[in-house]
Amino acid sequence: MANTKTDLLQGTLDLLILKVTALEPIHGYAIAQRIQQISRNALQVQQGSLYPALHRLENRGFVAAEWHESETGRDAKFYRLTAKGRRQLKSECDNWARLSEAIGLILQVADGEAL
Amino acid sequence: MNWWSRLWRKAELEERLDAELRFHFDYQVRDNIQSGMSEEEARRRARLEFGSIDVIKEQCGEASGTLWVESTLRDLYYGLRLFYKDLGFAAVAVLTMALGIGANTAIFSFAKLLLNKPVSLPQLDRLMSVSVVTHGSDERLLAPANYIDLRVRTKSLESIAAYEEWATSVQGQNGPEDIHGVRVSEEFFATLAAEPAQGRIFLDEEHQPGHQQVVILSYGVWQSEFGGDSHVLGRTLRLDGENYEIVGVMPATFQFPLWGQQFWAPLALKSAEKSERAKETLATVGRLKDGATLEAARAEMETLWTQLQRQYPSANRERELSVVSLRAQLVDGDSRAFVILLLFVAGFVLLIACVNVANLQLSRAGSRRREIAIRVALGATRIRLIRQLLTESVVLAIMGGAVGLLLAVWGVSVLRTNMPEQVRRICDTTSLRVDVQAFIFMLFVAVASGVLSGLAPALQLSRADLRDGLETGGGRIVGGGKRLQNIFVISEVILSVVLLIGAGLMVKGFSALANHNPGWEPQNLVAFHVNLSSSQYAAPRQRTAFYEKAIDRINSLPAVQGVAAASGVPYSFYENEVEVISDAQAEVRSRQFPTAMQDSITSDYFRVMNIPLLQGRYFDQRDGDGAPAVAIVSESMARRLWWGRDVVGRKVKLLERDADPEWITVVGVAADIRHEVYDRTFRSVLYRPLEQAPDEAMDFIVRSSGEPKQLFAVVHSAISEVDRNQPVTHMQTMSQKIREQASALHMVATLMGLFGLAAIFLSAIGIYGVITHSVTERKREIGIRMALGAQKAKVVKMVMREGVLFTAMGGAIGIGLGWFLARLLSSLLYGVQAWDLAVYAGVPALLLLVSTGATAMPAMRAVRVDPVMALRYE
Numbered sequence: 001m002a003n004t005k006t007d008l009l010q011g012t013l014d015l016l017i018l019k020v021t022a023l024e025p026i027h028g029y030a031i032a033q034r035i036q037q038i039s040r041n042a043l044q045v046q047q048g049s050l051y052p053a054l055h056r057l058e059n060r061g062f063v064a065a066e067w068h069e070s071e072t073g074r075d076a077k078f079y080r081l082t083a084k085g086r087r088q089l090k091s092e093c094d095n096w097a098r099l100s101e102a103i104g105l106i107l108q109v110a111d112g113e114a115l
Numbered sequence: 116m117n118w119w120s121r122l123w124r125k126a127e128l129e130e131r132l133d134a135e136l137r138f139h140f141d142y143q144v145r146d147n148i149q150s151g152m153s154e155e156e157a158r159r160r161a162r163l164e165f166g167s168i169d170v171i172k173e174q175c176g177e178a179s180g181t182l183w184v185e186s187t188l189r190d191l192y193y194g195l196r197l198f199y200k201d202l203g204f205a206a207v208a209v210l211t212m213a214l215g216i217g218a219n220t221a222i223f224s225f226a227k228l229l230l231n232k233p234v235s236l237p238q239l240d241r242l243m244s245v246s247v248v249t250h251g252s253d254e255r256l257l258a259p260a261n262y263i264d265l266r267v268r269t270k271s272l273e274s275i276a277a278y279e280e281w282a283t284s285v286q287g288q289n290g291p292e293d294i295h296g297v298r299v300s301e302e303f304f305a306t307l308a309a310e311p312a313q314g315r316i317f318l319d320e321e322h323q324p325g326h327q328q329v330v331i332l333s334y335g336v337w338q339s340e341f342g343g344d345s346h347v348l349g350r351t352l353r354l355d356g357e358n359y360e361i362v363g364v365m366p367a368t369f370q371f372p373l374w375g376q377q378f379w380a381p382l383a384l385k386s387a388e389k390s391e392r393a394k395e396t397l398a399t400v401g402r403l404k405d406g407a408t409l410e411a412a413r414a415e416m417e418t419l420w421t422q423l424q425r426q427y428p429s430a431n432r433e434r435e436l437s438v439v440s441l442r443a444q445l446v447d448g449d450s451r452a453f454v455i456l457l458l459f460v461a462g463f464v465l466l467i468a469c470v471n472v473a474n475l476q477l478s479r480a481g482s483r484r485r486e487i488a489i490r491v492a493l494g495a496t497r498i499r500l501i502r503q504l505l506t507e508s509v510v511l512a513i514m515g516g517a518v519g520l521l522l523a524v525w526g527v528s529v530l531r532t533n534m535p536e537q538v539r540r541i542c543d544t545t546s547l548r549v550d551v552q553a554f555i556f557m558l559f560v561a562v563a564s565g566v567l568s569g570l571a572p573a574l575q576l577s578r579a580d581l582r583d584g585l586e587t588g589g590g591r592i593v594g595g596g597k598r599l600q601n602i603f604v605i606s607e608v609i610l611s612v613v614l615l616i617g618a619g620l621m622v623k624g625f626s627a628l629a630n631h632n633p634g635w636e637p638q639n640l641v642a643f644h645v646n647l648s649s650s651q652y653a654a655p656r657q658r659t660a661f662y663e664k665a666i667d668r669i670n671s672l673p674a675v676q677g678v679a680a681a682s683g684v685p686y687s688f689y690e691n692e693v694e695v696i697s698d699a700q701a702e703v704r705s706r707q708f709p710t711a712m713q714d715s716i717t718s719d720y721f722r723v724m725n726i727p728l729l730q731g732r733y734f735d736q737r738d739g740d741g742a743p744a745v746a747i748v749s750e751s752m753a754r755r756l757w758w759g760r761d762v763v764g765r766k767v768k769l770l771e772r773d774a775d776p777e778w779i780t781v782v783g784v785a786a787d788i789r790h791e792v793y794d795r796t797f798r799s800v801l802y803r804p805l806e807q808a809p810d811e812a813m814d815f816i817v818r819s820s821g822e823p824k825q826l827f828a829v830v831h832s833a834i835s836e837v838d839r840n841q842p843v844t845h846m847q848t849m850s851q852k853i854r855e856q857a858s859a860l861h862m863v864a865t866l867m868g869l870f871g872l873a874a875i876f877l878s879a880i881g882i883y884g885v886i887t888h889s890v891t892e893r894k895r896e897i898g899i900r901m902a903l904g905a906q907k908a909k910v911v912k913m914v915m916r917e918g919v920l921f922t923a924m925g926g927a928i929g930i931g932l933g934w935f936l937a938r939l940l941s942s943l944l945y946g947v948q949a950w951d952l953a954v955y956a957g958v959p960a961l962l963l964l965v966s967t968g969a970t971a972m973p974a975m976r977a978v979r980v981d982p983v984m985a986l987r988y989e
Contacts, residue, residue: 029139048166048171075138077131
């Protein structure tokens with residue numbers, strides 16, 4: 001299992017969490033599931049990274065948390081994006097777009113072309 | 116939510132985090148089951164994937180920014196937990212450090228006061244004192260005429276003041292009472308930059324003879340005699356039957372000079388006194404001009420003195436001037452040396468304490484290896500581990516510091532209230548407080564030693580091979596630590612032996628001085644002082660009559676075996692140095708004359724004191740006023756002047772400057788006696804009959820057949836019967852006198868004794884700790900030996916050999932070092948030789964005894980171990 005998962009780039013987990021929480025309030029387990037599903041199992045989020053990241057984002061005010069009943073009737077902690085988080089998400093998305101475009105440009109160059 | 120409230124609501128938050136993670140875990144399990152795993156497998160998978168919940172929790176805490184506080188708190192909690200988990204270790208470590216910190220802070224505070232600021236005067240550094248060096252006397256005084264000349268001529272001093280002691284009496288409720296004052300010259304208060312709290316200082320005209328009936332009260336007398344009366348100015352103080360108007364009150368902080376002064380009066384020199392050049396009576400204190408150094412003042416004074424010597428050769432010939440800082444004048448070299456000695460001794464104790472704490476930490480580190488190994492296995496990082504151990508050490512050090520501070524406060528207050536008279540005369544001990552700087556320094560040393568000693572095991576432990584630590588599970592320590600511990604113990608023993616030798620020499624010397632007096636018997640003697648200074652005793656005849664009557668009265672009291680008087684009895688700080696010429700050297704034109712202490716005595720003096728007469732006769736009725744002058748000399752004087760041969764019948768005369776004195780015939784030789792505690796040789800004493808050498812102040816001695824203290828009241832009333840208004844002072848038993856004079860020595864001896872005991876106690880703990888530890892370490896070995904049939908006694912011997920070996924090694928080095936140091940410091944030893952055998956034999960014996968005790972306990976415990984248990988231990 002461990003060898004099939006793609007390592008997340010440093011800092012990208014925060015971006016993914018912000019993106020997932022932007023849709024609707026969601027609890028930690030669902031966040032991990034959602035990331036896994038959307039990425040078609042390419043990205044697996046470890047609990048050891050997920051929860052510290054969630055707490056860090058909560059601490060910085062990008063997400064807010066509330067406890068209420070989940071779909072199974074059990075109480076869970078639901079995270080939702082705050083206004084501040086929305087701004088952060090936008091700027092990180094822009095960052096990401098610039099970065100991936102730049103990296104894409106470099107990678108598109110054929111082997112001989114660079115020299 | 117800020118970090119504080121997060122911290123505050125920590126439990127609630129943890130619960131929430133727990134619930135959140137559990138929710139995740141349960142969902143994971145549910146999904147795993149849905150994907151077709153058995154429940155058991157589903158849980159296992161989920162747990163594997165989850166990893167350590169505690170690590171996640173810690174990381175979440177870290178993410179929310181409170182971890183450092185939390186973990187520090189947790190470390191503190193672990194540190195404190197140690198106190199109930201391992202109370203013995205913690206208590207010993209805290210006590211050890213407290214002892215070192217407390218003792219050092221107290222001694223350091225005292226030393227700093229004595230060496231730095233013995234009197235609380237502003238700009239003490241600028242104050243100095245000028246005096247003539249008097250041969251064989253500690254007193255540093257100046258003759259009035261010389262003082263006046265120097266005062267006028269000096270350019271390097273802003274001002275120089277003179278003062279003299281004035282012991283007088285006031286009429287108290289129970290008859291006349293002693294009161295000590297100072298007569299001061301007009302510059303006195305200005306020189307010291309002292310302002311009265313009330314009223315004014317003396318006017319210039321009040322220093323003229325006939326106008327000097329004014330006084331300034333000390334704060335103490337204002338309170339005790341006048342009840343702090345706010346209208347005290349203008350009231351009168353009756354001294355020696357004369358009225359003195361109170362013109363001022365000094366603040367409580369002004370204490371100068373230090374010899375128990377209670378008031379100040381103007382010094383009004385009569386014209387005859389102003390030209391007195393031969394008799395030194397005035398003490399001086401001067402203030403250096405801005406920019407002038409003490410060296411410059413000294414050079415100037417020496418030049419002026421040479422001029423005065425040339426101008427007045429007869430009076431100033433062969434006298435040296437001494438210019439010293441006021442601080443040095445108050446605290447002489449010997450006192451300074453004693454204090455520095457105490458500082459070193461206290462430092463030794465601190466050193467031993469630190470070594471001990473380090474040692475205890477090392478021992479504990481060994482037995483905690485398993486715990487550490489488990490922590491590491493559970494994922495503790497190295498830094499985290501080191502931090503925890505360090506926090507523990509710091510907690511220990513701080514607890515030690517706190518208890519040490521209590522000890523220091525207590526110690527300082529004990530020192531302050533028990534300061535002997537001798538020390539109070541050179542240092543204003545009422546202002547002794549815990550020196551904050553000293554305490555902080557000691558605390559720093561303690562914390563540093565705690566941290567350092569905590570650090571070594573921390574590094575060692577975290578380096579430890581995990582598996583080894585878990586498997587053997589024992590308290591094994593790596594070789595380096597063990598060697599370090601052995602070195603620690605041996606050096607502890609060395610330090611203790613050195614300290615104990617010093618303490619032993621001091622204590623033995625003091626008790627020898629206090630209890631054994633060659634030449635005479637101090638037991639059952641009462642001494643008191645009578646000063647016939649009032650006008651009715653102006654003529655020597657009147658004084659003689661008083662003494663005769665007083666002696667008769669006291670002799671008729673029951674329980675009195677004998678009574679006599681002398682101008683100076685032993686241990687009364689009596690000095691009356693005279694230069695003498697003997698018939699043997701009269702022809703030799705020597706410039707250097709022998710000196711002797713002249714002591715006027717009544718005829719029964721030797722019999723009452725039990726001083727043996729070696730040759731000749733006692734004084735008797737033949738030796739009255741007008742009869743041929745006679746003297747009895749002490750053995751040492753007979754030897755120094757006439758080589759001890761045919762002394763009776765020899766002649767001697769006093770060297771007087773402007774007169775030709777009569778020859779005095781020696782009629783007897785008395786045995787030598789020790790006169791003062793700090794005398795290193797016997798004095799040359801020239802005893803004279805009172806009738807021929809009348810003195811206005813005399814010490815009486817009364818030999819009692821029973822408890823001498825019971826005579827105090829009756830002797831007092833006997834004197835009152837002779838003269839109702841005559842004060843009697845310094846009524847004490849001779850033993851009290853000796854103790855009082857040796858009080859500084861007593862203090863040093865007591866403190867050193869206490870430090871010595873502390874040292875031996877700490878060393879015992881050190882040895883005990885190391886042996887206990889090595890027994891734990893060798894549990895398996897001991898078990899095997901016993902299982903194979905080794906006898907208990909043999910095992911005990913094997914264990915104890917180690918402890919005894921340490922003691923022997925440390926002891927041998929310590930004795931050598933102690934002997935070397937004692938010889939170096941022999942100038943501070945009184946009543947004992949630096950090589951006193953009893954001390955050098957007693958100290959190792961005591962140490963051996965203590966270390967045997969300290970090793971026997973763990974050794975006995977070792978053999979009580981069931982061999983099966985010991986073997987199964989691992």
